[in-house]
Amino acid sequence: MSTQNRFDWLKAVQLGAIAGITGILISLVGMLQQFDSRDIIAGSLSMGWTMLFLTVIVASYFSAAHQPSKLLSIAASFVTGLVFGFVMCLLTYAVDTFDLRQTLVNASPALVKILTFEDGVPTGLVELVVTVTIAGVVGGVIYILPQRIRKAVSLGLTVMVFLGLMQQIIQVTLSNFPQVNSATAWMFGRGTQKGLSFNGAIVVFLVVTLSNLFWESNATKVNSQIQKMPENRQRSLRILGYGLLLLVVLYLPVLLGLYLTEVVNVTGLFILMGLGLNIVVGFAGLLDLGYVAFYAIGAYTVGVLTSVSGQLSTAFEWNFWWALPVCIFVCVMAGIVLGIPVLNMRGDYLAIVTLGFGEIIRILALSDFLKPHIGGSQGIVSIPPPDFFGVLLNKPQTLYYLIVAGCLLALFVSQRLRDSRLGRSWKAMREDEDVAQAMGINLVATKLLAFATGAAFSGLSGTILAIKLGTIYPHSFALLISINVLSLIIVGGMGSIPGVFIGGLLLAGLPELLREFSEYRLLIYGALLVVMMQVRPEGFWPEETHKREFHENEQVPTQEAA
Amino acid sequence: MALLEIDNIHTYYGNIHALKGISLNIEKGEIVTLIGANGAGKTTTLRTISGLLKPREGTVKLNGEDLAQYKAHEVVYKGISMVPEGRGVFARLTVTENLEMGAYSRSDKAEIQRNMERVFTLFPRLKERRTQVAGTLSGGEQQMVATGRALMASPSILLMDEPSMGLAPVLVELIFDIIQQINKEGTTILLVEQNALMALGIASRGYVLQTGQIVLSDSAENLKKNPTVQKAYLGME
Numbered sequence: 001m002s003t004q005n006r007f008d009w010l011k012a013v014q015l016g017a018i019a020g021i022t023g024i025l026i027s028l029v030g031m032l033q034q035f036d037s038r039d040i041i042a043g044s045l046s047m048g049w050t051m052l053f054l055t056v057i058v059a060s061y062f063s064a065a066h067q068p069s070k071l072l073s074i075a076a077s078f079v080t081g082l083v084f085g086f087v088m089c090l091l092t093y094a095v096d097t098f099d100l101r102q103t104l105v106n107a108s109p110a111l112v113k114i115l116t117f118e119d120g121v122p123t124g125l126v127e128l129v130v131t132v133t134i135a136g137v138v139g140g141v142i143y144i145l146p147q148r149i150r151k152a153v154s155l156g157l158t159v160m161v162f163l164g165l166m167q168q169i170i171q172v173t174l175s176n177f178p179q180v181n182s183a184t185a186w187m188f189g190r191g192t193q194k195g196l197s198f199n200g201a202i203v204v205f206l207v208v209t210l211s212n213l214f215w216e217s218n219a220t221k222v223n224s225q226i227q228k229m230p231e232n233r234q235r236s237l238r239i240l241g242y243g244l245l246l247l248v249v250l251y252l253p254v255l256l257g258l259y260l261t262e263v264v265n266v267t268g269l270f271i272l273m274g275l276g277l278n279i280v281v282g283f284a285g286l287l288d289l290g291y292v293a294f295y296a297i298g299a300y301t302v303g304v305l306t307s308v309s310g311q312l313s314t315a316f317e318w319n320f321w322w323a324l325p326v327c328i329f330v331c332v333m334a335g336i337v338l339g340i341p342v343l344n345m346r347g348d349y350l351a352i353v354t355l356g357f358g359e360i361i362r363i364l365a366l367s368d369f370l371k372p373h374i375g376g377s378q379g380i381v382s383i384p385p386p387d388f389f390g391v392l393l394n395k396p397q398t399l400y401y402l403i404v405a406g407c408l409l410a411l412f413v414s415q416r417l418r419d420s421r422l423g424r425s426w427k428a429m430r431e432d433e434d435v436a437q438a439m440g441i442n443l444v445a446t447k448l449l450a451f452a453t454g455a456a457f458s459g460l461s462g463t464i465l466a467i468k469l470g471t472i473y474p475h476s477f478a479l480l481i482s483i484n485v486l487s488l489i490i491v492g493g494m495g496s497i498p499g500v501f502i503g504g505l506l507l508a509g510l511p512e513l514l515r516e517f518s519e520y521r522l523l524i525y526g527a528l529l530v531v532m533m534q535v536r537p538e539g540f541w542p543e544e545t546h547k548r549e550f551h552e553n554e555q556v557p558t559q560e561a562a
Numbered sequence: 563m564a565l566l567e568i569d570n571i572h573t574y575y576g577n578i579h580a581l582k583g584i585s586l587n588i589e590k591g592e593i594v595t596l597i598g599a600n601g602a603g604k605t606t607t608l609r610t611i612s613g614l615l616k617p618r619e620g621t622v623k624l625n626g627e628d629l630a631q632y633k634a635h636e637v638v639y640k641g642i643s644m645v646p647e648g649r650g651v652f653a654r655l656t657v658t659e660n661l662e663m664g665a666y667s668r669s670d671k672a673e674i675q676r677n678m679e680r681v682f683t684l685f686p687r688l689k690e691r692r693t694q695v696a697g698t699l700s701g702g703e704q705q706m707v708a709t710g711r712a713l714m715a716s717p718s719i720l721l722m723d724e725p726s727m728g729l730a731p732v733l734v735e736l737i738f739d740i741i742q743q744i745n746k747e748g749t750t751i752l753l754v755e756q757n758a759l760m761a762l763g764i765a766s767r768g769y770v771l772q773t774g775q776i777v778l779s780d781s782a783e784n785l786k787k788n789p790t791v792q793k794a795y796l797g798m799e
Contacts, residue, residue: 421666428663431652438612438646440638440667440715 011066012076016083016136019059023088026051027115030106031520036114040164041201042189048114050161053135056084060139074140081136085129088115092128096121148216156209163204164195169513173257249404253397261396263512265468268403269461270508273485274492274500275410276457281486282495282543283423284450285430287351289482290338290358294455296365296477297334298462301327303380303472304373312380313372320386320467331459332452339451343444346433358482365474379473383466399468406464410457414497417453426450427495484508487525491532493539502540563626565590565750566611566642566719571620573603573610580606582774583620588719588752593745595753595761595782597795598771604754605647607771608721611752612644613637624719638667643717647724649708653697657688660696660707664714673716681710684740702733709740719750726757738764758795762786770795 026032036048060077067073092115094100100107116124117131142150163170167188174184187200196204226234253261273295280288305316305323316323338357342350364370366377374380385394386402393399417423425446428436437443466472488507492499506528511521532539564587573581581603588594598604609615611622613634622629624640632640643664652660661681665674682689685706691699696707705725712720722741726734734757742764745751755761762768762782770778770791778791785791792798 424659424663425666427655427659428652428666431654432646432650434614435644435646435650435652436663437614437634438638438644439663439711440635442633442635 005068007068007072007075008066009079012063012079013083015059015063016080017087019055019080019084020087022055022059023052023084024091026055027088027091027111028104028106029520029523031517031523032114033106033108033110034517034519038165039189039195040161042195042197044198045164045195045201046114047165047195052088052132056081056132056135057139057142059084060136061143064140064143070144073144074137077136077138077140077143078133079136081133081139082129084136085132088132089125089129092116092125093121148213152209152212152216155212156205159208160196160201160205164201166513167194167196169260173255173260176257250401253400258396261400263509265396265400265403266512267504267509268400268407269465269468270485270488271500271504272403272406272410272461272464273458273481274488274504275407275414275497276454276461277485278489278495278497278500279414279417279426279457280450280454282489283418283430284426284447286447286450287347288354288451288454289351289479289486290354290356290361291454291458291485292477292479292481293338293358293361294331294334294458295462295465295481296361296474297455298327298331298459299466299472299477300365300374300380300462301330301459302463302466303375303383306467307380307383309380309382311378312375320384324463327463328456328459331455331462334459335452335455336448338455339448343447355479355482358479362474362477362479365477377474379471380466381471383470383472385467385470393467399464403464406460410460411497413453413457418497422446422449487529490529491539493542496539496541496543499539499541499543506540564588565625566752567621567623567626568607568611569621569623571607571610571617571622573606573615573617575606575615580774581610581617584771584774584776585620586769586776586779588750590718590750591745591748592767593741593751593753593765595755595758595765595768596771597755597758597761597768597791599794600756601773602771603774604771605723606774608644608647608723608752608754612642612721638715638717641716641718642721643712643715643719644721645705645708645712645723645725648727649701649704651696651699651704651707651711654695656695657692657699657707660711661688661714664711667715674714677714677716681713684713684743685710701728702730702736705729705733705737706740709737709744713744713749717749719752720744722751722753724754724756726755726760734760758791759786 031051032048034048035051036046038047039045040047040050060080063076063080064073067076092112095107096109096112112121112124115128117127118124119127142153145153171184171188171194174180187197187203189195189197189200195201226237229237252264256264273291276294277288277291280286280291302320302323304312304314305318305326306320307315308317338354342353345353365374368376370376371378385392387393388398388402391398393402417426425436425441428439428441429443429446433443436446465476469476484507488503489500490503491506492501492503507525511518566586566588568584568586570583570585571581572579572583584603584607586594586596596604596607606615610617611629613629613632613636616630624642627640629637629640629642652663655663661678662674665677668674668677682692687703688706688710691703696704699707709722709725712722725737725741729737738760741751741753745764753761753765762785765782768780768782768785769776770785778785778788780788786796
């Protein structure tokens, strides 16, 4: 923050320009046009414009944060908004005047139409500048609000945008419950572009903001009330809480319906893998980029053992429940076998070699050499769904329970391991291998156990994938999966178990919900990772000590000895 | 019989011949210092003793037992503990967790508790900061953590690699006082230092290392008077 008592022009203009460049990018890659076909608030706010507004609001928020006083903050946000508007104006004008479509496909009249609110160049440009400048000032106003209100307002806006984005899914899901039909009809818009209705949006915003404010101002009171209760009351309250949570978890597939349950399942498989990789990378500090190998080995083992296609050279045709422990065992072994050659490697070298392993496994699965045994490029088909005491696990709603069971198991194991002697030696090894060894930690065993545990979780995820799809192909095990799982750990917070869940929801669940925009998935991913590393390098839900490492100076430096 | 006997060790980094036949003895209860310039092989000697590097030739014996049969992580169980160069604290663990890691080789809970108390008595500063993440401590405090962590293993001999490195003079004095105190409480110390004057001030004997060989060994008093040492390591003309 600026210590000088002067208006920081440079920062305000700079941030506006950065936002402008982002805006140009959003426009020219075609995101704006594609996102414009959907509304967040029916008839008033499209998704494309929401993106532009978010860009300028975030930029002017930071611009406001650099100023010494509240008044100057507002001024700075105004300047930032204005610069952004000016840049967007230039873009619109350029697109309108010159024909750039030869090289920039998206620099089309349609783009101009969106940016000028369909009013054409001279009038629309003024509207454009005025609108985004107002949005910029909104960013500044959000900044000068007291922190509690700022948090509530941001949350309210976020929830509003999210609900608008998810309108279709929510409405389809809620159509199973005719009791709420009139309420949903009122809340959501009509027509093709949908989104929330105008009234619905305002109500959502107000309800979320006010309830957050209410909760924040009463949370400490409630907490101290609970603290005051006798121990056994506290425990029963906690059990009640867990019980309710469990009930919700068990009842979720009924509530969510087919499609959302499927989304949850995909997320669950990623979380399961994430929990495994979190042990390898987060706890033990071994950067493994070939993690997908174990996912593939798990899936292929269950495929070979249970497939009833008759196309493989050896037909085991086992029951899934018999095959499952064998699969886990095979994965653990694979973890150890792949771990041995990399025992002496650290950091980047380890990453590159494991990357190679991942590819080797995929290419082996593709190869003609192993085709008679594992099907080559045709993969393995006819993997029968398992039967659980008479219930066939063949649809999302039933598979859900298997995935939840797997995640809970992995959660339990991770949590126990983290606090164990082994967990501590993993962390020590992550910090400094030599010193850890000098403390008496057996590096070989410790490393191999990390690889083996990680492989087991990933393998479990793979086996569930195999029965979920019923068929497996080599191309399901691309490098991108490893990268994806690694990203979700980074976004959630390295070494943090709740972080894996957050990361999974953000990087596996959300993209699944927004499938229609999957073209831009990697672009948004990249942007998200860059922003994360700048703003919140410790992740969304970091491990306690990791958070302290990054924000040590923000807390009271010394605690008096007790 | 000396507590630690090193006989003619040769250690290599790949093809680089780093230690060319080093022999030294440390008696129980001594502070012995190993002085020398950068790259003389001081750290390599310590790493060889603690088993992180294996000598191609020669033996390291503790209480007459050859350590070659033990792997690096087993050496600490024999009673050799190291304070590594550059402190090597576990940056993302708290002070307490660092100390607990130091006791990894110990299973007696009461003993660990005693050692923890001892470390907190030696370094009251660490007690104040025990819940703080070690990576955010100052250099001097990190040196305290590294020293305390090594003591948690109840070593019979403590190997210290440049404890004065990068510390303010007042802190160096504090650390050296504590080294003497640790020694008085019964721990033998092998101290590797570039700060030869300070090291010779508290040691009973010293070895001078030059390009992988010991060129001088004598009592600390005599070394301080030795003209070669004075010129090369004490900065006197």
